[in-house]
Amino acid sequence: MSLLAQQLVLAILLGGVYVAVAIGFSLVWGILNIINLSHGAFIVVGAYITWTLFGRLGLDPFLSLPIDAAALFALGYLLQRGLINRVIRAPVFFTLLLTFGVNLAIVNLLLAVFTSDFRSVTPPYAGSGIVLGPVVIPSIRLAAFAIALLLAALLSLLMRRTRIGAAIQAVASDRDAAQLVGIDLRHTYALTYGIGAACAGVAGGLLSTVQAISPTAGEPYTLQAFVVVVLGGLGSVTATVVGGLLFGLIEVFGQSAPGLGAGYANAIAFAVLVIVLIVRPQGLLGR
């Protein structure tokens, strides 16, 4: 029973990480109709920024999150403005290949700069936790969870309450009409992509404290973001949050599925993904 409670706690906290991983990906997919294959690489870049600031300047990993966000926003904005905008009206397939190329370039640049060594940020308070009887709530994971939800809330506010958000929504629903009322398409697209990348940067900063990172560590994150968005559905922040938490549960309880070893965890996760796709392609909360 206590194991079950512990598993549940871990699953929910892990779900928070998935929310952070997927939220920027979901935005870019939903608004720009781009499957951003370089999303995982953005996350890793964020993680390396946090790691560098922690190692060189002793900056607390949580304090470096705004810097991750700013740096990745700039990178994302420039990429969209300079590169991706040029194929945005081509079949969706092309943006897929383009972002794959960008991913390849970023990962290998990171390899050239940082080598393939695994890094991890271990602040002095790592490992402390809140003990509730037999259940431990690790404080770093709890903080990461809280920040992920905060990020989701901020993004939701941005989209609903600000002019930028309104412009982004307008572009998503009708490109030509938006252009007629004077919205700068190129700028708005780049903003959207930049915000998505910034979210990835924050996710990377969070991940560096709970996992080991290396330049090639990004691919699983892109895949996880895929699954979360498909599970939850496109088009709203809430859907991503639900998808992320759900995926956390699937991962954790998939590892202890009766009759199968934990080795089947990925297989179960992807089987669920495919089934959801077939039964409800718009996702659980998608419109």
Place this chain on the structure above:
Amino acid sequence: MSLTGSTSNEGNLSKQGYDMWLSWINDQGGITVGGVKHKVQIKYEDDQSKPDLSAQLMQKLITEEKAQFILGPYGSPATASDAVIAEKNQIPMVEANGAAQAIFNKGYKYTFGVLSPANKYLTGVIDMAATLSPKPTTIAMLSADDNFSVEVAQGVADYAATKGMKVAFDQKYPNGSTDVSSLVAQAKAANPDILMNSGHLAEAIAINKAAKDLGVNAKILAYSVGPSTPQFIKALGKDADYVYDGSQWTPQVKYTPAFYLGEADYVKAYKTMFKTQDDPDYHVAESTAACLALQKAIENAGSLDAQKVRDALAKLDVTTFFGQIKFDSRGLNIYKPMVVEQIQNGQHHTVFPQDVADTKPQYPTPPWAQR
């Protein structure tokens, strides 16, 4: 050799080991064959950590660069692919970085591994544990699902019973899993004396973090791959202390080498050659050992003929700074023991077997709360 890609770190260490021997042998004037000294050249190609590319490049080295003998690539998958090429071309390959036994169970005649096979990786830890008091009795094993890691875990499961220990929890996780915390929580519920991981550096770091997060107070934490590298200590800081690993070799072992350098000189030569403060880890040493085995076999054969050198390899029995090198009928070196290392105060120490150890194990590992 995987000079880039996912295992580039280990690949570059192995290359250092080959280069150590290369500069030494050529300083001696080369390998002596029938009274004549032959200078040695090693040609490298970068396989980007991809097994199929490794095979392709190996064939290229043989046909275009006229390679007469092969030194192995890094990792069990690439070694398995290259073993097929060695076999097809009938050229002996001495390898130091592919420990999966499956490679050697197929009746291949041209592949020789100087390192102890995978199933021995963590049995040293069990031997050591059996000498400690209070004697630990239960083991929780978390294993990645690649061929090497599965063999390591199987080796533990088979061996533990003979030492009166029980594997109370045994789970595989998908290779490259990013989060293992819930498995660690399950392992904790089994309340093991020994928490083991058979996987890779990234997972060893993640498991150690999760063990602290969740307060898993096992008496022994032992991971197959990871703790022996300096990165493990850099990534985890003080949390790396007390962790054990099974290692092919450590700078502290004491063997009586028949030729080449002794351990102390080897470490010194390494630090001079690569201008570093780090000690050479076992990837470096085992790679140098592969060169030594090949050199000795060529000298024993008194010929550069591939067939004769192969036969000399099969008969080889020599002690080097790396330990005894002798191959069984499958081409495996089962005669060299694995040693157990422990990280104490941020330093690697050899703690088992006693005759090669430089200090005693710090046992039991104190609970996380009291560190």
Place this chain on the structure above:
Amino acid sequence: MRSRVLGVVTVAAVALFTLLPLTTTDPARAMGLPALLDRSQLRGLTTISMFVVLTSAWNIIGGLAGYPSFGNVAFFGLGAYATALLTDPDHGHLPLGVGLLASPLVPAVVALVVGFPLLRLRGHYFSIATLGTAIAFGEVINNMDFLGGATGLFPPIIRSDLLFYYLMFGAAALTVGVTWWIMRSRLGHGLVAIRENEEAAAVLGVDTTRYKIIAFVVAAALTGLAGGVFAGWNSFVNRDNVFPVDYSVQMILMAVIGGSGTISGPVVGAVGLEALIQLLAGGSGVYTQILLGVLLAVTVIFLPRGVIDFVIGRSRLTLAHFRRSLRQTSV
């Protein structure tokens, strides 16, 4: 006129790649002919042929029918495992010929079964679902002990490189031939109609479900055949070397760079890109990969219809063309 030139080039290429490797054989040497290829070049050609199979097979479902599968590597893996299981001395221990027969069959049956639900999805959703399916297959096989588990399977070593070259080259020729035949048949016209507008095709009386399934199954069978040959050639099969997601991406890249939806585009893409990869391999991998990434970006932006347009002279390689294609796709 142009088609006749193309025909001559095709026949010449086929003849060249059939005859050239023969110079490595003993009879040729006995006749005093110089060996025009060495073993490593032969190996390189075998790999190139393999990618021609994978890319052209992908083109049938991805290029003609417009269903961008990201999971075709699953069929490669299943084909490889089918052959390996039948030929591994510890399992089937049957001759390679028997093993090869199974390599297209197993993936074809699997494609038939998973095709019904998967092909109801479109666009991104189809891509992701096929990707998920491929990963799940790899993971499950890796956990099945009777399939060798994580250790994998080891078909016996057959030393003739020439044999595997001809098998792979034959598979490539077969795949291109099948594509050629499909494009001339009702099936091909139906598939293109589905790609352009599925609803309209259905209204016009195309049995869309049946056509899509047939395309998927044919692609799977051909991809599986390449997997089977690979298994015998490589003599070592496990999850990591026959289910790499990289292959799925690579075949799509090759098809798109060459020009998908045509016969020769995927062939040109596969030969060109794989030759480039092999040429650059052995250098510093990091910079090769960066170059590959940049090359990809450039191709996608400037040559959205692939290089085949230029090869067959449908478009001219001019600045004006680049400008026009940029204007069409950018905001």
